[in-house]
Amino acid sequence: MFACIYVPDFPVEAIVRAEPLLREQAVAVLEGKPPLVRVIALNEKARLLGMEVGMTKLQAAVFAVPDEKSAPNIVKPKGKSGTVVLRQRSPEQENSAHSALLDVAHAFTPRVEDAAVDTLLLDLAGLERLYGATANMARDLASRVSAVGLEANTAIAANPDAAMHAARGFSGTTVIPAGKEAQRLGVLPLPVLLDAFEIPPQTNSAADREREKLREQILDTLERWGVRDFRTLARLPDHALASRLGEAGTRLQLLARGAGMRPLALCEPPSGFEEAMDLESPVETLEPLSFILNRLLEQLCARLEARALAAQELCLRLHLEPRVADEDTTTTQELVGNSHTVGRATFERTLRLPVAMRDAKVFLKLLQLDLAAHPPGAPVIKVWITAEPAPPRSAQRGLFLPITPEAEKLEITLARISGVVGERRAGIAHRLDTHRQDSFRMERFAATPEETKQAEHPTTSDIEEQPPPLALRMFRPPWQLCVRVAEGRPVSVSSLPIQKDRGALQGKILWSAGPWRSSGDWWAENAKQGSASEDQARPWDREEWDVALANGNSNGVALYRIYRDLGSGHWFADVSYD
Amino acid sequence: MPSAATLRARIESSLGERLSSKLLLRERAAPLTVSMGVAALDALTGGLPRGALSEIAGPASSGRTGVMLAALAGATRRHEVCALVDASDSFDPASAVAAGMDLERLLWVRCSERADTPRRKGEASRTALGQPPRNAGFAFGGVLEQVLKVTDLLLQSGGFGMVVLDLGDIPAESARRVPLTSWFRFRRAVEPTATVLLLVEQEPCAKTCASLVVRLEREAVCARDSAPDQAQQARVPHPFREAKGWESGQNHLHIPGNSFVSHAVLLRGMRLRAEVVRSSIPSRANAVLDGDPGWTQRKLAQSAGVNFELRAAW
Numbered sequence: 001m002f003a004c005i006y007v008p009d010f011p012v013e014a015i016v017r018a019e020p021l022l023r024e025q026a027v028a029v030l031e032g033k034p035p036l037v038r039v040i041a042l043n044e045k046a047r048l049l050g051m052e053v054g055m056t057k058l059q060a061a062v063f064a065v066p067d068e069k070s071a072p073n074i075v076k077p078k079g080k081s082g083t084v085v086l087r088q089r090s091p092e093q094e095n096s097a098h099s100a101l102l103d104v105a106h107a108f109t110p111r112v113e114d115a116a117v118d119t120l121l122l123d124l125a126g127l128e129r130l131y132g133a134t135a136n137m138a139r140d141l142a143s144r145v146s147a148v149g150l151e152a153n154t155a156i157a158a159n160p161d162a163a164m165h166a167a168r169g170f171s172g173t174t175v176i177p178a179g180k181e182a183q184r185l186g187v188l189p190l191p192v193l194l195d196a197f198e199i200p201p202q203t204n205s206a207a208d209r210e211r212e213k214l215r216e217q218i219l220d221t222l223e224r225w226g227v228r229d230f231r232t233l234a235r236l237p238d239h240a241l242a243s244r245l246g247e248a249g250t251r252l253q254l255l256a257r258g259a260g261m262r263p264l265a266l267c268e269p270p271s272g273f274e275e276a277m278d279l280e281s282p283v284e285t286l287e288p289l290s291f292i293l294n295r296l297l298e299q300l301c302a303r304l305e306a307r308a309l310a311a312q313e314l315c316l317r318l319h320l321e322p323r324v325a326d327e328d329t330t331t332t333q334e335l336v337g338n339s340h341t342v343g344r345a346t347f348e349r350t351l352r353l354p355v356a357m358r359d360a361k362v363f364l365k366l367l368q369l370d371l372a373a374h375p376p377g378a379p380v381i382k383v384w385i386t387a388e389p390a391p392p393r394s395a396q397r398g399l400f401l402p403i404t405p406e407a408e409k410l411e412i413t414l415a416r417i418s419g420v421v422g423e424r425r426a427g428i429a430h431r432l433d434t435h436r437q438d439s440f441r442m443e444r445f446a447a448t449p450e451e452t453k454q455a456e457h458p459t460t461s462d463i464e465e466q467p468p469p470l471a472l473r474m475f476r477p478p479w480q481l482c483v484r485v486a487e488g489r490p491v492s493v494s495s496l497p498i499q500k501d502r503g504a505l506q507g508k509i510l511w512s513a514g515p516w517r518s519s520g521d522w523w524a525e526n527a528k529q530g531s532a533s534e535d536q537a538r539p540w541d542r543e544e545w546d547v548a549l550a551n552g553n554s555n556g557v558a559l560y561r562i563y564r565d566l567g568s569g570h571w572f573a574d575v576s577y578d
Numbered sequence: 579m580p581s582a583a584t585l586r587a588r589i590e591s592s593l594g595e596r597l598s599s600k601l602l603l604r605e606r607a608a609p610l611t612v613s614m615g616v617a618a619l620d621a622l623t624g625g626l627p628r629g630a631l632s633e634i635a636g637p638a639s640s641g642r643t644g645v646m647l648a649a650l651a652g653a654t655r656r657h658e659v660c661a662l663v664d665a666s667d668s669f670d671p672a673s674a675v676a677a678g679m680d681l682e683r684l685l686w687v688r689c690s691e692r693a694d695t696p697r698r699k700g701e702a703s704r705t706a707l708g709q710p711p712r713n714a715g716f717a718f719g720g721v722l723e724q725v726l727k728v729t730d731l732l733l734q735s736g737g738f739g740m741v742v743l744d745l746g747d748i749p750a751e752s753a754r755r756v757p758l759t760s761w762f763r764f765r766r767a768v769e770p771t772a773t774v775l776l777l778v779e780q781e782p783c784a785k786t787c788a789s790l791v792v793r794l795e796r797e798a799v800c801a802r803d804s805a806p807d808q809a810q811q812a813r814v815p816h817p818f819r820e821a822k823g824w825e826s827g828q829n830h831l832h833i834p835g836n837s838f839v840s841h842a843v844l845l846r847g848m849r850l851r852a853e854v855v856r857s858s859i860p861s862r863a864n865a866v867l868d869g870d871p872g873w874t875q876r877k878l879a880q881s882a883g884v885n886f887e888l889r890a891a892w
Contacts, residue, residue, distance in 0.1 A: 026767070029672075036592070036752055049609075056645050079650055079756070091762060095725075150604065164831040201674070269586075289657045297828075302888070313620075319768060359676040398823035401657070402656055402657050402658045402659075402739055402773060403733055403737050403739065404658075404659050404660075404737050405737030406735075406736075406737060407736060409735050409736070409737070410735060410737070412735075413731050413732065413734070413735035414685075416731050417687055417728050417731055417732075419727055420727050420731075421687055421688060421689050421690065422690070422726055423727065425687070425689075425690065426685065426686070426687045426688070426728075427685070428681055428684065428686065428688065429671040429674075429681050429684070429686050430669050430671070430681070431672065431675065431681070436671070440671045442686075445685045447659045447683075465887045467616075467847075467886070467887045467888060468615055468644050468647065468648035468651075468888055469644065469647075469673065469676045469890065469891040470617055470644055470646050470673075470845070470847055470848060470889060470890045470891065471644040471646075471670065471673040471674075471677065471678055471888070472667050472670040472672070472673045473643055473666075473668040473669075473670065473746065473747065474669070475668070476667050476668070478609055500856060503658065513845060536675055546845045548799070551638075556637045556638060557639070558637070558638035559639045559799065559845065575670075576636065576638055576639060577845065578639055578640065578641060578642055578643035578644065578746065
């Protein structure tokens, strides 16, 4: 058995998929360059209002008038009420819709033919055990297509062409039992057959132009003979039809009888997951953009779910409205962070997730927080979201393992914390392989549950045997000091005035130990790789002292490490012992 | 004379079904505790209670950070995920590794006055897309405001074994200005969880919201010569027996027998004293003091104390 998924009025469906509220309205899709803009597709409601494919934009605009009060001079067709929504054709949205269809089909069976942008053929052989009876399969297919935001006709028949004609001719779900093809398809009008006969469309090739010409000739001839449906064509004598219409006539008659059998031209599942939307007017604030992002992310997650995948990386690309005043600014803006790219009219952000996720709400919150921290700098006129697919997490936690934060929740929390304390100020401290003091690099935090090792509880004897080490508290950046030296050792300290806002560090040095000299990186002119900052990449040469300082303000004595930078001769305090 | 528990059992049995179970005063179970990483402190306090707020207070160089790192190291050794909200960006990863901490399991949040002011709820959605990135200019926000906001987010997120607020360099006057409602909110947030919320500061500021308050003081500092002629001293079993540091109770220090500079003098460690200021955890020390190991919040009539050491990693 074979199944066919056919999406009628595909350009309209691709737009309605991104804007579900339009499903209740009459919609017409325009294409072409002015002044040759014409209607190329419309839905059933628009047809009922009297619109037709091929209308000019001006003619279509008459149906798009909101009401008579706002435009009293324009006369609408008599007896027609309602408003037609006009939209420009969006190739990106059609591509996304087509990819979504392919995702659904490939999730159902690996044997899929991409017959047309709006038509897919599926081989159902051997799937009865998995999905049940053919009627169940047809319903299951329809619901899966509906889950990705498309309304499609599905049909199941004994051969692929019969299934395709049934899907194109009958709305809803159709199941044709084997041997009943001619009977069921007989009522279909002839254009359904000839439309299907044209596929796959490759309009630019010369062969297709000849095929189009042949199609018109055949249709004209059949109309003159009074043949208007499948049944009439199927009843024509074979030899007589072949002698008059040639091979094409024989082939058409075979299709009309529902008896054509051919192998499917199988296709690969789409490798990318991208959703796009053209905006009717530029979006200037994050709130309306969030609704658009939410819709796109839901579609993306539905597609990922259909393929049993999750996203490891999300890439948001925004096409920005060009501004004459700050065009130069946007072109010269440099990269900020590791994933922030600003071009002339495109803004791009990439979210790399620590674990594969498939939750549209989590994705939306992460994008909202990211865009709030990094606004694109201009109103948005087009949105793309691309997901890098990955196998979903398959982790089963042990009953006795320690608790860890949920990955999705933790990502949002980290994004919010970054919004509070700043970029790259929350994460894991990764120590660098150097003797330089306070050398580390901040890395992304990801709580991965321990699965292999058993939790090791420190025993009491361990604690008793190893007293905890003396800890250091760092001053970042080091405090610059004014130090009085007597007999080669520091005797008193005071903070320089510029450090006064950080608190007082001044008083008599009660005890000192040192100096310990250390230096490094003098051998490397540009030792910048692997360093946390440019400041940490410079050579250092210093003389350290441990001092006990009687702090004048706090009436206490505390231990500090102070040092003299031998390059500049200045004194600093960088550590307190605690 | 019957005890209170026996009397209560008699009354409840006599009332029987007439008393709704929801109206009964349920006895709170003693909290689970985790090790502080210092055996002497564990013996004194019974450990850090889960689902409660604990405080470690003390002046500078009183061992607060050493105890904090020991507690965090113990938590990461148990494979728990921990968070450190560092108000003054003073955390030293090298000290943490020396204490045995697994840095991969520690979320370090570095608060700073240079960071952006926290956004209010709903502000993000009203952001104009045309405005320049916020990183272009800094708005000076209060560090304490950041600490409280980040702690709120971490506790709401859940799943952390230990959350530490390091206010060690924040002046006590500033820390006391944190509204009591904030500490109350934090306490309520961790109560139903297994999270240990630890506050490190100069003076206790969470008041009755804290289940355990430990005050640390430095008693002595050990600084020994490591020169060859001092090898005999180095073999002395107790590191503080020959310490060239302060005597207990004194606030000054001298270098006996060596008045000139010597780079061989090394800071070896500190001897500290810990006192329990407030505790609602049944422990050996409390049981001895009060004769009642039950779960009751009280301020100890007589402080319990213990001495312990922090030794330099070098």
